[in-house]
Amino acid sequence: MSMQIRPILASLRKHRIPAILIVLEIALACAVLCNAVFMIGQRVSDIRLPNAIDQAGLSSIEVQGTDPKQAGDDIPRNLAALRAIAGVKAVTAMNALPLTNYTWNGGLSTHPDKDMLNKRIVGMQEYLYTAGGGKALGLKVLQGRFFNADESAGSKLDSFMPAGHVVLITQSLARKFWPHGSAVGKMLYLGDKFSYTVVGVVADVLRPNRSGQGEQSFYYSAFFPLQPNDSALSTYVVRSAPADRDRVLREGIKALSTLAPNAVVKGRTFSDIRDKYFADMRSMAWMLVLVCAVMLAVTAFGIVGLTSFWVGQRRRQIGIRRAVGATRGQILGYFRTENFLLSTAGVLIGMLLAFGINLYLMQHYEMSRMPWYYLPTGAVTLWLLGQLAVLGPALRAASVSPVEATRSA
Amino acid sequence: MFGYYLELALRSLRRNKVLTALMVLAIALGIGASMTTLTVLHVLSGDPVPGRSSTLYYPQVDPRDMSGYLPGKSQPMYQMSWIDGMNLLRAKRADRQALMTGGLVAVQPHNTMLDPFYEAARFTTAGFFPMFGVPFEYGHAWSAADDEAHARVVVISAALNDKLFGGKDSTGKTLRLSGASFRVVGVLGDWHPNPQFYDLLRKSFGENEGVYVPLSTSQDVGMNHDGSTDCWGNGGSGKNPSHTAPCAWLQFWVQLDTPSRAAAYKTFLVHYSEQQKALGRFQRPPNVRLRDVMQWLDYNRVVPDNVRLQTWLALGFLLVCLVNTVGLMLAKFMRRAPELGVRRALGASKRALFAQLLVESGLVGLAGGTGGLLLALLGLWLVRRQPAEYASLAHLDPAMLLVTFLLALGASLLAGLLPAWRACQIAPALQLKSN
Numbered sequence: 001m002s003m004q005i006r007p008i009l010a011s012l013r014k015h016r017i018p019a020i021l022i023v024l025e026i027a028l029a030c031a032v033l034c035n036a037v038f039m040i041g042q043r044v045s046d047i048r049l050p051n052a053i054d055q056a057g058l059s060s061i062e063v064q065g066t067d068p069k070q071a072g073d074d075i076p077r078n079l080a081a082l083r084a085i086a087g088v089k090a091v092t093a094m095n096a097l098p099l100t101n102y103t104w105n106g107g108l109s110t111h112p113d114k115d116m117l118n119k120r121i122v123g124m125q126e127y128l129y130t131a132g133g134g135k136a137l138g139l140k141v142l143q144g145r146f147f148n149a150d151e152s153a154g155s156k157l158d159s160f161m162p163a164g165h166v167v168l169i170t171q172s173l174a175r176k177f178w179p180h181g182s183a184v185g186k187m188l189y190l191g192d193k194f195s196y197t198v199v200g201v202v203a204d205v206l207r208p209n210r211s212g213q214g215e216q217s218f219y220y221s222a223f224f225p226l227q228p229n230d231s232a233l234s235t236y237v238v239r240s241a242p243a244d245r246d247r248v249l250r251e252g253i254k255a256l257s258t259l260a261p262n263a264v265v266k267g268r269t270f271s272d273i274r275d276k277y278f279a280d281m282r283s284m285a286w287m288l289v290l291v292c293a294v295m296l297a298v299t300a301f302g303i304v305g306l307t308s309f310w311v312g313q314r315r316r317q318i319g320i321r322r323a324v325g326a327t328r329g330q331i332l333g334y335f336r337t338e339n340f341l342l343s344t345a346g347v348l349i350g351m352l353l354a355f356g357i358n359l360y361l362m363q364h365y366e367m368s369r370m371p372w373y374y375l376p377t378g379a380v381t382l383w384l385l386g387q388l389a390v391l392g393p394a395l396r397a398a399s400v401s402p403v404e405a406t407r408s409a
Numbered sequence: 410m411f412g413y414y415l416e417l418a419l420r421s422l423r424r425n426k427v428l429t430a431l432m433v434l435a436i437a438l439g440i441g442a443s444m445t446t447l448t449v450l451h452v453l454s455g456d457p458v459p460g461r462s463s464t465l466y467y468p469q470v471d472p473r474d475m476s477g478y479l480p481g482k483s484q485p486m487y488q489m490s491w492i493d494g495m496n497l498l499r500a501k502r503a504d505r506q507a508l509m510t511g512g513l514v515a516v517q518p519h520n521t522m523l524d525p526f527y528e529a530a531r532f533t534t535a536g537f538f539p540m541f542g543v544p545f546e547y548g549h550a551w552s553a554a555d556d557e558a559h560a561r562v563v564v565i566s567a568a569l570n571d572k573l574f575g576g577k578d579s580t581g582k583t584l585r586l587s588g589a590s591f592r593v594v595g596v597l598g599d600w601h602p603n604p605q606f607y608d609l610l611r612k613s614f615g616e617n618e619g620v621y622v623p624l625s626t627s628q629d630v631g632m633n634h635d636g637s638t639d640c641w642g643n644g645g646s647g648k649n650p651s652h653t654a655p656c657a658w659l660q661f662w663v664q665l666d667t668p669s670r671a672a673a674y675k676t677f678l679v680h681y682s683e684q685q686k687a688l689g690r691f692q693r694p695p696n697v698r699l700r701d702v703m704q705w706l707d708y709n710r711v712v713p714d715n716v717r718l719q720t721w722l723a724l725g726f727l728l729v730c731l732v733n734t735v736g737l738m739l740a741k742f743m744r745r746a747p748e749l750g751v752r753r754a755l756g757a758s759k760r761a762l763f764a765q766l767l768v769e770s771g772l773v774g775l776a777g778g779t780g781g782l783l784l785a786l787l788g789l790w791l792v793r794r795q796p797a798e799y800a801s802l803a804h805l806d807p808a809m810l811l812v813t814f815l816l817a818l819g820a821s822l823l824a825g826l827l828p829a830w831r832a833c834q835i836a837p838a839l840q841l842k843s844n
Binding site for chain 2: 017018021022024025028029031032035036039064065066067068103105106121160257262263264266276279280283284287288291294295298299301302305306308309310312313361365366
């Protein structure tokens with residue numbers, strides 16, 4: 001093999017333009033491929049983000065357009081009606097659900113001081129739920145406990161924060177506030193008016209949408225108990241076995257519409273909420289896959305076309321080599337080695353280009369640094385593609401008979 | 410001569426159908442992908458209020474405490490608080506002004522055939538309609554006096570009018586919204602500003618609101634605010650912020666007819682901030698912005714990053730396709746070296762050969778462009794079926810149609826240049842000898 005490299009290089013020097021074209025094509029394809037696959041990977045990992053609630057068993061029913069003054073009567077009545085449906089395991093009324101794009105943001109801090117300058121405030125999503133909401137959502141308590149009945153009954157909404165004094169926070173939020181040591185029993189403050197004791201830490205639950213302060217902030221959620229008497233609690237969350245879910249949702253919508261004939265009642269399963277939130281990303285990922293596939297095909301055909309032309313041009317030389325004793329295998333090896341050399345040059349340039357494009361995209365778009373292993377993966381893909389594409393023309397070259405050497409000289 | 414070249418080109422293209430098909434396909438795919446994404450980009454970066462966008466401004470002030478303030482770097486508050494909005498509205502320093510916010514109302518039709526449903530609403534002062542040049546199909550907007558009187562009046566969109574009143578003139582009719590009765594005073598005409606510049610937090614693209622209610626009235630009835638609420642200090646967040654809460658949840662727009670008026674307005678905003686600071690309401694030094702519509706859209710990066718990335722990707726793909734076409738074209742032209750040699754020997758000049766080969770690559774470009782157009786139409790159809798909120802806007806307009814063909818022709822001529830030049834360098838004698 002190594003003996004062949006010198007004549008290959010000599011021959012490539014004579015056909016500079018086609019050689020450069022193949023190198024360029026492989027370089028471009030490699031650069032685009034690495035970045036596109038990286039983007040696909042990012043989206044797929046987003047779509048699969050864990051979310052520690054009972055995603056398969058939950059449904060939500062929104063009720064709007066009722067009299068806010070009646071909330072204290074309406075909410076317990078609605079909860080009771082939902083609880084009465086066969087197959088319902090638990091219900092709660094909430095202000096918002098993850099991935100619904102309906103945010104209640106607040107800023108919590110570990111210090112109550114008025115000197116705002118030195119205070120570290122962390123933005124979080126404020127989830128409010130009525131008694132039993134933690135179990136209804138399927139929150140997983142990692143440390144501490146859920147709210148007790150007194151805590152739930154004693155909490156009213158004061159402007160936008162609950163006046164109760166307890167909170168459950170997600171693991172990510174706990175780590176943000178207290179990187180070392182347990183969060184349970186510690187205090188959190190909002191301004192100098194509201195203070196909360198952390199009674200428990202739950203596994204990470206997503207916010208209603210991504211809030212753009214780093215990867216982990218998507219998990220900065222806090223849960224507060226609330227009495228069932230505030231119109232902010234317009235989302236009813238129903239938990240059932242996944243098999244019963246669709247029927248339970250239908251019956252729930254019917255029950256609430258009957259109780260409030262003038263209200264707007266809308267229901268969705270949590271699976272639908274999640275699908276809708278990520279639909280954009282899913283379609284973008286598919287589009288990227290399509291572009292990659294078509295681009296690889298185009299590149300492969302380009303290599304086939306150019307190598308075929310090359311082989312056609314050199315039939316006589318191949319014939320001479322065969323006549324002086326080269327085997328078919330050696331001719332095949334020649335073209336494959338040649339393609340390997342061109343591909344190597346191509347992927348080297350391509351990897352540099354891919355890295356550069358990634359740097360550019362990082363500067364101008366919300367894009368993170370591409371992990372290094374995408375580069376060699378892209379390179380190997382194009383090496384294989386090159387070898388596959390060259391196989392046909394190379395086989396045709398190998399089948400040139402030695403007689404060709406004597407023809408039309 | 411051109412006719413002859415055309416005939417030669419057609420003959421040559423027909424001789425090697427697979428190679429020709431590959432070239433046409435490569436150009437078509439590249440053009441199709443680029444045109445799909447460029448069209449989406451073109452549609453999304455358009456001017457939502459042509460003719461008015463340079464006189465409409467979005468003033469911002471900064472009423473927050475010092476927490477997190479970086480001199481010179483911190484952007485002012487994104488939206489207006491009730492107090493600031495009302496102060497600026499009443500100051501009437503602009504040619505026109507309107508204070509507004511988004512909402513969600515329950516529409517409770519009298520017609521029992523229809524179930525109650527939600528409709529997106531805009532709670533605004535009267536300036537909204539004349540300032541944005543909103544056309545009316547029936548009736549008219551409400552007046553500033555209606556704002557003052559907290560009148561129970563409503564303007565509805567043509568789509569909602571179709572749904573509720575079968576598209577007939579509904580002015581004077583009664584409509585129940587969120588538990589209160591309103592009188593319809595106007596029905597909007599054909600008005601679909603995209604992007605929805607006046608409240609980008611609600612959504613950037615798509616249908617505008619169905620219901621328009623005076624801001625003052627919406628607060629009396631307790632209609633639900635729908636949009637983002639940003640609070641500072643002791644404020645929290647939530648559905649319906651109280652008017653005194655330190656929360657920003659309204660949008661304030663002004664019309665300033667000349668650049669000097671705009672400059673004067675900016676000075677006014679600085680004075681206002683200084684005055685509020687003296688009163689103790691503001692704590693930061695004056696931090697104001699006054700962006701016009703296009704600057705505001707640009708600042709908000711209203712064209713989704715996904716769309717920009719897709720455009721880059723498609724252009725990269727087009728480049729791969731082009732390099733590929735150059736290679737294939739080169740292979741094709743070089744294979745015809747003997748034929749070209751004969752033509753040279755018979756007296757054709759290099760220029761003549763060059764022109765002939767370019768005609769051939771132009772032909773490939775035209776075929777590729779046609780294919781690309783079909784693929785772009787298919788691509789746009791696929792985009793319209795996507796869940797994105799801008800999906801329904803993705804249509805090809807005549808300008809982009811022209812761009813498609815120019816791009817295809819230009820690309821293929823460019824791809825043909827190098828191979829044609831190489832092929833013309835053939836020494837005629839050598840080719841004749843070897844045959």
